[in-house]
Amino acid sequence: MHPAVYKVGLQYLSGDISGGNARCIAMLQAFQEVVKDYSTPPEKTLNRNMAAKISSYVSFLRDCRPLSVSMENAIRFVKNRIAKLPITLSESEAKAALKSDIARFINEKIIGADTVIVKHAVTKIRDGDVLLTYGSPTAVEMVLLHAHELGKKFRVLVVDSRPKLQGQLLLRRLIKRGINCAYTHINAISYIMHQVTKVFLGASSVFSNGTVYSRVGTACVAMVATAFRVPVLVCCEAYKFHERVLLDYSICSSNELGDPNAISKVHGREDINYFDGLTNNANLKFLNLMYDATPSDYISMIITDYGMVPPTSVPVIVRECQKEHNCFESPKIVI
Amino acid sequence: MGAQKKGGGARVSEDAVEQSRQRLQAILLADSFATKFRPVTLERPKVLLPIVNVPMIDYTLAWLESAGIEEVFVFCCAHSMQVIEYLEKSEWYSHPNLLVRTIESHKSISAGDALRYMYEQQTETSQIQGDFVLVSGDTVSNMPLADLIKEHRERKKKDEKAIMTMVIKQSKSSPLTHQSRLGTDQLFIAVDPLTKQLLHYEEDKVDHPSGSVCLEKSLLDTNPSVLVCNDMQDCYIDICSPEVLSLFEDNFDYQHLRRHFVKGVLVDDIMGYKIFTHEIHSSYAGRIDNFRSYDTVSKDIIQRWTYPYVPDINFSGNRPLKLGRQGIYRASDVVQSRSADVGASTVIGYGTKIGNGDKISNSVIGNGCSIGSNVVIEGSYIWNNVTIEDGCEIRNAIVCDGVKIRAGAVLQPGVVLSFNVVVGRDFVVPAYSKVSLLQQPTTEDSDEELEYADSSSGTADHLSGLNLQMESKASELGPDGAGYIWEACEGAHDEEWKHSVAPIPKDKLFEITQAIDDDDTDDESVVPTSGELKSDADSINTDVNDPNDDYYYFEKEVEGTVLRAVEENIKVDLVTLEINGLRLSYNMESADCAGATFYSMIKLAVDTPHNSASELYKNAASIITKWKELLGFYVKKIDEQIEVIMKFEEMCQESPKELGPLFTQILHLLYDKDVLQEDAVLRWAEEKAGADEADKVYLKQCETFIQWLKEASEEEDEDDEDEEDD
Numbered sequence A: 001m002h003p004a005v006y007k008v009g010l011q012y013l014s015g016d017i018s019g020g021n022a023r024c025i026a027m028l029q030a031f032q033e034v035v036k037d038y039s040t041p042p043e044k045t046l047n048r049n050m051a052a053k054i055s056s057y058v059s060f061l062r063d064c065r066p067l068s069v070s071m072e073n074a075i076r077f078v079k080n081r082i083a084k085l086p087i088t089l090s091e092s093e094a095k096a097a098l099k100s101d102i103a104r105f106i107n108e109k110i111i112g113a114d115t116v117i118v119k120h121a122v123t124k125i126r127d128g129d130v131l132l133t134y135g136s137p138t139a140v141e142m143v144l145l146h147a148h149e150l151g152k153k154f155r156v157l158v159v160d161s162r163p164k165l166q167g168q169l170l171l172r173r174l175i176k177r178g179i180n181c182a183y184t185h186i187n188a189i190s191y192i193m194h195q196v197t198k199v200f201l202g203a204s205s206v207f208s209n210g211t212v213y214s215r216v217g218t219a220c221v222a223m224v225a226t227a228f229r230v231p232v233l234v235c236c237e238a239y240k241f242h243e244r245v246l247l248d249y250s251i252c253s254s255n256e257l258g259d260p261n262a263i264s265k266v267h268g269r270e271d272i273n274y275f276d277g278l279t280n281n282a283n284l285k286f287l288n289l290m291y292d293a294t295p296s297d298y299i300s301m302i303i304t305d306y307g308m309v310p311p312t313s314v315p316v317i318v319r320e321c322q323k324e325h326n327c328f329e330s331p332k333i334v335i
Numbered sequence B: 001m002g003a004q005k006k007g008g009g010a011r012v013s014e015d016a017v018e019q020s021r022q023r024l025q026a027i028l029l030a031d032s033f034a035t036k037f038r039p040v041t042l043e044r045p046k047v048l049l050p051i052v053n054v055p056m057i058d059y060t061l062a063w064l065e066s067a068g069i070e071e072v073f074v075f076c077c078a079h080s081m082q083v084i085e086y087l088e089k090s091e092w093y094s095h096p097n098l099l100v101r102t103i104e105s106h107k108s109i110s111a112g113d114a115l116r117y118m119y120e121q122q123t124e125t126s127q128i129q130g131d132f133v134l135v136s137g138d139t140v141s142n143m144p145l146a147d148l149i150k151e152h153r154e155r156k157k158k159d160e161k162a163i164m165t166m167v168i169k170q171s172k173s174s175p176l177t178h179q180s181r182l183g184t185d186q187l188f189i190a191v192d193p194l195t196k197q198l199l200h201y202e203e204d205k206v207d208h209p210s211g212s213v214c215l216e217k218s219l220l221d222t223n224p225s226v227l228v229c230n231d232m233q234d235c236y237i238d239i240c241s242p243e244v245l246s247l248f249e250d251n252f253d254y255q256h257l258r259r260h261f262v263k264g265v266l267v268d269d270i271m272g273y274k275i276f277t278h279e280i281h282s283s284y285a286g287r288i289d290n291f292r293s294y295d296t297v298s299k300d301i302i303q304r305w306t307y308p309y310v311p312d313i314n315f316s317g318n319r320p321l322k323l324g325r326q327g328i329y330r331a332s333d334v335v336q337s338r339s340a341d342v343g344a345s346t347v348i349g350y351g352t353k354i355g356n357g358d359k360i361s362n363s364v365i366g367n368g369c370s371i372g373s374n375v376v377i378e379g380s381y382i383w384n385n386v387t388i389e390d391g392c393e394i395r396n397a398i399v400c401d402g403v404k405i406r407a408g409a410v411l412q413p414g415v416v417l418s419f420n421v422v423v424g425r426d427f428v429v430p431a432y433s434k435v436s437l438l439q440q441p442t443t444e445d446s447d448e449e450l451e452y453a454d455s456s457s458g459t460a461d462h463l464s465g466l467n468l469q470m471e472s473k474a475s476e477l478g479p480d481g482a483g484y485i486w487e488a489c490e491g492a493h494d495e496e497w498k499h500s501v502a503p504i505p506k507d508k509l510f511e512i513t514q515a516i517d518d519d520d521t522d523d524e525s526v527v528p529t530s531g532e533l534k535s536d537a538d539s540i541n542t543d544v545n546d547p548n549d550d551y552y553y554f555e556k557e558v559e560g561t562v563l564r565a566v567e568e569n570i571k572v573d574l575v576t577l578e579i580n581g582l583r584l585s586y587n588m589e590s591a592d593c594a595g596a597t598f599y600s601m602i603k604l605a606v607d608t609p610h611n612s613a614s615e616l617y618k619n620a621a622s623i624i625t626k627w628k629e630l631l632g633f634y635v636k637k638i639d640e641q642i643e644v645i646m647k648f649e650e651m652c653q654e655s656p657k658e659l660g661p662l663f664t665q666i667l668h669l670l671y672d673k674d675v676l677q678e679d680a681v682l683r684w685a686e687e688k689a690g691a692d693e694a695d696k697v698y699l700k701q702c703e704t705f706i707q708w709l710k711e712a713s714e715e716e717d718e719d720d721e722d723e724e725d726d
Helices: A003-014 A020-036 A046-064 A069-083 A091-122 A138-149 A167-176 A186-195 A218-227 A248-254 A260-264 A311-334 B002-021 B056-066 B080-089 B111-125 B146-158 B217-222 B243-250 B257-267 B291-302 B447-452 B458-464 B466-471 B492-499 B506-521 B527-538 B547-568 B572-586 B590-607 B613-634 B638-654 B660-672 B678-689 B694-701 B703-725
Strands: A129-134 A154-160 A180-185 A198-202 A205-207 A212-215 A232-235 A291-294 A301-304 A307-309 B025-029 B071-076 B099-104 B132-136 B139-141 B162-170 B186-191 B198-204 B227-229 B232-240 B274-280 B285-287 B328-330 B346-348 B359-361 B376-378 B393-395 B434-436 B484-486
Touching: A003 A020, A003 A046, A020 A046, A020 A069, A020 A091, A020 A138, A046 A069, A069 A091, A091 A138, A091 A232, A091 A301, A129 A138, A129 A167, A129 A186, A129 A218, A138 A154, A138 A167, A138 A198, A138 A232, A154 A167, A154 A186, A167 A180, A180 A186, A186 A218, A198 A212, A198 A218, A205 A311, A212 A218, A218 A232, A218 A291, A301 A311, A307 A311, B025 B056, B025 B111, B056 B071, B056 B080, B056 B132, B056 B139, B071 B080, B071 B111, B080 B099, B099 B111, B111 B243, B111 B257, B139 B232, B139 B291, B146 B162, B146 B232, B146 B274, B162 B243, B162 B257, B186 B232, B198 B257, B198 B274, B232 B243, B232 B257, B232 B285, B243 B257, B257 B274, B285 B291, B291 B492, B346 B359, B547 B572, B547 B590, B547 B613, B572 B590, B572 B613, B590 B613, B590 B638, B613 B660, B638 B660, B638 B678, B660 B678, B660 B694, B660 B703, B678 B694, B678 B703, B694 B703
Parallel strands: A129 A154, A129 A198, A154 A180, A198 A232, A232 A301, B025 B071, B025 B132, B071 B099, B162 B274, B328 B346, B359 B376, B376 B393
Antiparallel strands: A205 A212, A212 A291, A301 A307, B132 B232, B139 B285, B162 B232, B186 B198, B186 B227, B434 B484
16 A cells, blocks of 8 residues: 555545545545556556556545545546556656646646636626525635635625534635625525525536536525525536436435434534434434535536536536547547 | 431421522622723713613623522712612612612722722621622623532532632634733633633733743642633623622722732732632623723624624613614614615614615614714714714714714724714814813823722712813814814823724734734844833832832832931831841842842932032931941841942942042941941952943042052051961
């Protein structure tokens, strides 16, 4: 086991690294380390051996925490690159090429994509807007901060939910920059939706039928917003798109389950234990879902690095992505 | 068996009887004994000032009532009539669960005085029966007290010395401004994490700009662990045992509850009394100590941290307002123009009219106000019956009852307008100015008094003079205005921004950050605060740990003693005894006594009227001759004698004209009178030989004398040798 991968795996496990982009970047950087320290064992080819190694690391990471779609995409990209490495390259050349490919993925598909998303999304924020966001999506945070820098006058409602309360982190960062915020829990969503003019959400991934797979509670927010005729904008980088089709009810099979204790106890308050004596009862189960799926009906627009598209156009982007993947690879073959 | 059971039962019921007999009592100080709210408090007592349109005292009383307190003693001092009148009119006097009694005293100028007065009354009427809650009338809280009192009583049962439980609350103090959210100074406390006993209490002035705190080493000896925090806020809510009152009686110099009483108890280990702390987490407690805390607590009330004491609930006979979205509280009969923009976190009282195009946000507007068109009000507190004409701009200001602001006037941040002031047309009231119809008291009280004294003497006169002053309409606020702009008191000027309702200006924050950076680069500089430090040193410094200070006081005491001795012709023995007593109490060396005694004698000589140097010499000679025994008592060792010479030199340097020329003569005199031995003089000369030229003035002056001494001693030596030879 490579130490860098081991470290990242443990960080996933402990929750030190969370959020789709952060997890993906951490994994890719660990792979870069792996490539750097790699040397082909005698009588083996680099392509096959390294691919096998990466596979074993991926299964370790999966054991630590189920992988997100974005990470699967990234892994597929890396494996693809390894498989397509020309055999003629020497080991050091191959390693260098691989490392630069991974770095390019990080810069273009994740970091670069975010800046493009920010550029697009800011045009949708007007003076006097009341924006609602749920949880702590990084892309949305960047959008809000940039809009504030541009001097737009708006208020932000941060909606949060137990047990993770990630919204508090976002709230702190926004307040620090002097953005006017309000904070509430998702229970109050129908009350506060009256005053909201736009809802900005993040996504863990978007499937080709336009379903948005995101932090649990997102579907609820989107549905309430739709009921109040408030536009719902989802900020999502294109590398998180997936050609799979997800229907609402199949979700539990692929969903990630969190620690059931997290919802039965109140964090930081040992004295509060509502389920005292009930935790081992056979008739009681705690369900701590991590994600949910929002049907495309409840989403007005998806903002990606390819521009702002309606959810029905997701397949086009998936196709474009795939095409680009192939183009991305072709030049080297030509050389 | 049966009997035993019965006995047990009886005991329980007895206990219960005892518990019930002990009514839960509270003392509410309806006077802050401070001048932070001047000029407003010149006309109305602080506890009656409205916070979010309800007088402060109502919040305190409502809280005490709901917390299960059965009897409250309201201690009135300044404007006691107004407080009593208000309470009589309000429903508190006839409240079924809460017995409100007022105690009036005009002589008390501090919380200490108030409690002493209570104690005196106590001996006559024994009103306070057991543990009581001590709060001031400007506390806004919703914390439950019953459990805390129980906790206190149980602790008291176990440990007789646990006399007080102090309530603290977490509140991050800003690292930039060294003050807490409520505008008070940073507070350092040390607590035993297990027993919660308070070990150290220090309100940080500017003394430690780097945020350092000194703890006594002995704390660590006696306690296994000490928790030091500076993110706590003292809520000034104390559960006290009756001993507290008697402690105040015993220590007649205790004035301030914290600075004197708590510190005194912590320092004094003879009685061994202990203070404990209780930290509250989820409930609210805040004290309105200055304008900034007024602002902060108001916002907390609007944002409902103080629930159930919020504007839309009737908790004390106030008329509840309606709560709308974004924290806008509005009375039902408000007349508001359609074009007016009322923003978040705003309270608008009954009978108020809001005109066209007004912009109001983050503000509290009282009852019966009328606001013209196109007025901008931001972060301000407008009390009752205020008239604001068209086009005014009001930012972060406090505007008291009956004020008129004429068209186009501008109030800059931090302005306080006291009652019935009139601001003239298009007049711009400069930032942080305080305006009142009353003139600023010209007789500047000394610092000490300013802290505590208010009003009891001054106010009545002021009020009687009010009409006169009204007639001689002051026009400091434009041609059609009325009111005096108060000068900021000296030294307090820099502090103005710290305590005002206005947010801390950016440049100040920048300055402070800069200063901190400077501090980081070189340790010694205290650039931004040096001025204040000096003024502190000038005024009486209460820090008893400073050795220099100690010596200063000691010297003063000795001087007084010697003066009295000379005047009353007291025997030398007795004077020695007295000085010895002082020496022990100030923990001084015998050499210090010698220095101080000599200093006082020479000072006496200088102070006695004289016309010429020779006359002065005569004076000095006579005093020294007369009291040489006293001096002789302390100058038995060479070191002590050298100390005397050094002291004398120091005095000469301070008054070179008078004493300078006499240095040699008096030195000679001291030698003649056997106060000083020649060894001492010679050693002093040796020590001085290496000093700077400037320091050598007096050495040079008495060169011949020293020469003579040297020769004499050599001769003596020779004689000795000769004798030995024989």
